[in-house]
Amino acid sequence: MLNIAEIQTFEHDVLVIGAGGAGLRAAIECSARGLSTGLMCKSLLGKAHTVMAEGGVAAALGNVDRRDSWKIHFRDTMRGGKFLNQWRMAELHARESPDRVRELEEWGAVFDRTRDGLISQRNFGGHRYPRLAHVGDRTGLEIIRTLQDHAVHKGFGIYMECTALDLILDGGRIAGVLGYWRESGRFVLFRTRAVILATGGGGRAWRVTSNSWEYTGDGTAMAYEAGAELMDMEFTQFHPTGMVWPPSVRGILVTEGVRGDGGVLLDSKKERFMFRYIPEKFAAETASTEEEANRWLAGDKQARRPPELLTRDVVARAITQEVNEGRGSPHGGVFLDIASRVPADVIKKKLPSMYHQFKELAEVDITRQAMEVGPTLHYFMGGVRVDPDTQMTSVPGLFAAGECSAGMHGANRLGGNSLSDLLVFGRLAGVGAEEYVKGPGAAPRVDDDQVRAAVRRATVPLNRESGANPYLVHEDLQAVMGRYVGIVRTEADLQTALKEIDRLKADAATVKAAGTSQYNAAWHEALDLRSLLITAEAVTRAALVRQESRGAHTRVDYFGEREDWQKVNVVVHKGAGGAMETRVVTRPEPPAELAAIAKASIEDLEAGRV
Amino acid sequence: MSERIFRVWRGTAAGGSFVEHRIEVDEGMVVLDVLHRIQAKQANDLAIRWNCKAGKCGSCSMEINGRPRLACMTRMNLFAEGEAVTVQPLKTFPVVKDLVTDVSWNFEQNKRIPPFRPQPRGADGQHRMQQADVDRVQEFRKCIECYLCQDVCHVLRDQSRKDAFVGPRFMIRLASLEMHPLDTEDRIPAVRKDFGSGLCNITRCCTEVCPEHIEITDNGIIPLKERVVDRFYDPLLWLRRTIFRR
Numbered sequence: 001m002l003n004i005a006e007i008q009t010f011e012h013d014v015l016v017i018g019a020g021g022a023g024l025r026a027a028i029e030c031s032a033r034g035l036s037t038g039l040m041c042k043s044l045l046g047k048a049h050t051v052m053a054e055g056g057v058a059a060a061l062g063n064v065d066r067r068d069s070w071k072i073h074f075r076d077t078m079r080g081g082k083f084l085n086q087w088r089m090a091e092l093h094a095r096e097s098p099d100r101v102r103e104l105e106e107w108g109a110v111f112d113r114t115r116d117g118l119i120s121q122r123n124f125g126g127h128r129y130p131r132l133a134h135v136g137d138r139t140g141l142e143i144i145r146t147l148q149d150h151a152v153h154k155g156f157g158i159y160m161e162c163t164a165l166d167l168i169l170d171g172g173r174i175a176g177v178l179g180y181w182r183e184s185g186r187f188v189l190f191r192t193r194a195v196i197l198a199t200g201g202g203g204r205a206w207r208v209t210s211n212s213w214e215y216t217g218d219g220t221a222m223a224y225e226a227g228a229e230l231m232d233m234e235f236t237q238f239h240p241t242g243m244v245w246p247p248s249v250r251g252i253l254v255t256e257g258v259r260g261d262g263g264v265l266l267d268s269k270k271e272r273f274m275f276r277y278i279p280e281k282f283a284a285e286t287a288s289t290e291e292e293a294n295r296w297l298a299g300d301k302q303a304r305r306p307p308e309l310l311t312r313d314v315v316a317r318a319i320t321q322e323v324n325e326g327r328g329s330p331h332g333g334v335f336l337d338i339a340s341r342v343p344a345d346v347i348k349k350k351l352p353s354m355y356h357q358f359k360e361l362a363e364v365d366i367t368r369q370a371m372e373v374g375p376t377l378h379y380f381m382g383g384v385r386v387d388p389d390t391q392m393t394s395v396p397g398l399f400a401a402g403e404c405s406a407g408m409h410g411a412n413r414l415g416g417n418s419l420s421d422l423l424v425f426g427r428l429a430g431v432g433a434e435e436y437v438k439g440p441g442a443a444p445r446v447d448d449d450q451v452r453a454a455v456r457r458a459t460v461p462l463n464r465e466s467g468a469n470p471y472l473v474h475e476d477l478q479a480v481m482g483r484y485v486g487i488v489r490t491e492a493d494l495q496t497a498l499k500e501i502d503r504l505k506a507d508a509a510t511v512k513a514a515g516t517s518q519y520n521a522a523w524h525e526a527l528d529l530r531s532l533l534i535t536a537e538a539v540t541r542a543a544l545v546r547q548e549s550r551g552a553h554t555r556v557d558y559f560g561e562r563e564d565w566q567k568v569n570v571v572v573h574k575g576a577g578g579a580m581e582t583r584v585v586t587r588p589e590p591p592a593e594l595a596a597i598a599k600a601s602i603e604d605l606e607a608g609r610v
Numbered sequence: 611m612s613e614r615i616f617r618v619w620r621g622t623a624a625g626g627s628f629v630e631h632r633i634e635v636d637e638g639m640v641v642l643d644v645l646h647r648i649q650a651k652q653a654n655d656l657a658i659r660w661n662c663k664a665g666k667c668g669s670c671s672m673e674i675n676g677r678p679r680l681a682c683m684t685r686m687n688l689f690a691e692g693e694a695v696t697v698q699p700l701k702t703f704p705v706v707k708d709l710v711t712d713v714s715w716n717f718e719q720n721k722r723i724p725p726f727r728p729q730p731r732g733a734d735g736q737h738r739m740q741q742a743d744v745d746r747v748q749e750f751r752k753c754i755e756c757y758l759c760q761d762v763c764h765v766l767r768d769q770s771r772k773d774a775f776v777g778p779r780f781m782i783r784l785a786s787l788e789m790h791p792l793d794t795e796d797r798i799p800a801v802r803k804d805f806g807s808g809l810c811n812i813t814r815c816c817t818e819v820c821p822e823h824i825e826i827t828d829n830g831i832i833p834l835k836e837r838v839v840d841r842f843y844d845p846l847l848w849l850r851r852t853i854f855r856r
Contacts, residue, residue: 246638
């Protein structure tokens with residue numbers, strides 16, 4: 001029998017899993033509050049997916065347009081989320097994001113500046129005013145590097161290239177985490193009173209995705225296995241503009257900043273098709289002619305916004321329809337043109353990494369030619385269900401922040417609201433964890449049998465004589481999700497997806513990882529399959545339950561938003577018999593003040609009447 | 611689609627050798643795509659470090675046909691049709707396995723650099739900086755920490771002086787702090803003494819391999835060297851200091 005004492009062990013008050021923006025910010029907070037803190041991440045520090053965020057971080061600083069305020073940011077967020085957001089989370093986010101951005105500046109971040117030397121802000125889809133603090137189109141890199149350089153001087157434990165496998169519970173509450181070092185393949189045990197999940201989404205279950213290999217839904221799956229609830233899983237955001245050619249880069253993100261800075265979407269006849277897709281609800285605030293849209297871009301405050309800046313769900317569906325009806329570009333996307341609208345030197349200054357990305361990967365010069373773009377799976381609005389104030393899940397001691405948590409973005413996330421989400425809720429998870437750790441209750445005990453079971457499960461793919469190739473099972477799953485759980489969904493397709501996922505679960509139970517456990521990519525892939533399959537199944541089951549089309553969830557068999565469905569969230573959890581179950585929970589009534597802000601006219605908000 | 615020959619270094623710290631793969635390559639592929647295909651079809655346990663696949667995270671650094679590159683940004687059409695592609699790990703850092711090296715030394719260097727220490731905010735609670743004053747710092751902050759510059763640096767690679775020089779990556783980090791308009795910390799004595807600025811002999815190899823096209827030598831290292839010289843070796847300043855000390 002495996003001797004637990006031989007496993008390398010670390011002890012902390014809090015262990016943060018994931019070192020993107022949310023994880024780093026959470027760890028910094030825990031450490032500042034005097035907790036013994038550990039931070040583990042699958043990659044090297046500073047490589048997490050936050051690095052890919054391009055456009056900016058949304059915060060109502062009011063540096064570029066003084067009419068902005070947290071209330072208008074809150075209203076934009078609720079409208080963008082089709083009123084399915086947790087009211088309290090959207091409020092906290094809008095109120096606190098300006099301080100979080102200023103704090104980054106205090107820690108050394110160098111945002112682009114306005115003429116009078118303040119943090120500059122740019123326009124983005126769904127945001128009423130220029131609101132995104134940015135650094136060209138590499139804002140995510142700036143944020144992660146700022147947090148990383150701040151964090152390394154704080155003296156807390158950082159465990160790089162270390163993957164979490166299972167949460168260890170003591171009577172239902174958190175007692176520890178079992179993981180393994182990728183480099184050596186050795187297991188490592190963390191004894192800890194609290195865990196903050198900051199593991200991001202599960203986009204790697206789809207083939208066309210902007211997500212890196214790390215995005216396998218680990219936190220979502222570990223929380224689910226530990227008995228926590230998942231919520232809003234049906235809302236998977238397809239970013240409207242990913243690269244479509246060459247095939248090997250299909251899905252890589254093209255920032256919304258291209259449209260924010262004047263880029264337009266064109267069909268095969270080079271016509272601006274977005275004017276034909278303006279939803280009634282947004283008509284009053286969207287330009288009705290190209291002439292008006294151009295005036296807005298030139299700074300005319302009386303003009304309304306171009307339709308290319310409608311929310312991501314609207315633009316992604318419009319592109320899909322254009323392509324399906326035969327008006328797409330040669331490689332199955334549409335054209336995104338900034339070359340004919342903005343001088344070349346301005347493009348290079350404001351969108352340098354887009355310029356290089358297209359030049360080097362597609363041999364397209366975006367200062368001279370239009371790009372070809374199409375939707376790509378980008379973001380999970382859903383995730384682990386948390387308390388809006390403390391970020392604690394239904395499992396005592398288990399917290400979640402950032403993309404792996406649910407509630408902040410409702411049915412659709414606005415661009416720029418993710419980086420601010422990471423900072424605001426990363427910090428709040430740290431505050432919540434402190435309260436929990438310093439609260440009553442004896443130290444939890446790690447149950448050796450749970451550790452043994454986790455080790456056994458993890459080593460099976462290595463010890464098997466032969467079995468399925470884990471890479472091919474993963475590719476199979478990606479094809480299934482792309483085909484049956486895409487932008488537009490039907491009952492029949494979703495049912496097919498469930499059957500296919502069942503088949504893939506059986507395949508995953510037989511995979512063989514050839515070679516030793518040392519830096520073995522096949523073994524890592526084999527272990528990630530569980531997370532991917534749980535995540536994929538949760539999305540599919542939740543999508544079956546929600547019989548309407550709202551935000552990022554589109555059912556062709558249930559057209560349009562249905563009022564009844566605005567009152568509920570879909571929750572996924574592990575049933576007593578071990579099978580995945582879903583239920584529908586009624587949403588709490590919003591506080592009167594917040595409801596009034598969300599439904600107020602923009603004129604009343606600007607005039608301070610609400 | 612065409613078949614290409616890849617020679618991939620396989621092994622560990624204990625030793626290794628090149629393994630030849632014949633593999634189908636599609637239009638538009640980059641070296642990392644081909645390595646992933648080899649991994650999925652021919653060598654399941656091949657160790658590669660990668661993340662974003664878009665040149666933004668700096669994980670997939672390796673030496674491709676003798677040149678340090680990001681595998682995700684190296685397109686296959688860079689090579690002639692019949693040319694074999696040889697892929698090996700970064701030479702300057704110890705091998706962990708196959709194409710993965712132990713770059714932890716770099717993380718240790720970062721910890722040694724005195725952190726950012728801002729001046730107080732203005733009366734209105736704001737920090738003000740002009741764009742023209744932060745352009746240079748922003749150039750340095752484009753760094754994705756791929757460590758290709760560290761890999762080619764003669765001081766680190768050929769002279770093995772990791773004990774005395776932090777390398778181009780961290781000279782750039784020091785420069786980004788020293789030139790930050792809000793920073794109040796003085797790192798110039800440490801740039802000379804602890805971080806070894808004098809060891810760089812300005813061959814500009816680091817600048818040449820930088821995938822972010824940062825002018826590492828001209829805009830970062832040379833200005834730092836000048837500040838060191840101004841402080842410690844300027845004869846007039848030396849004279850004045852000597853006189854006033856008396």
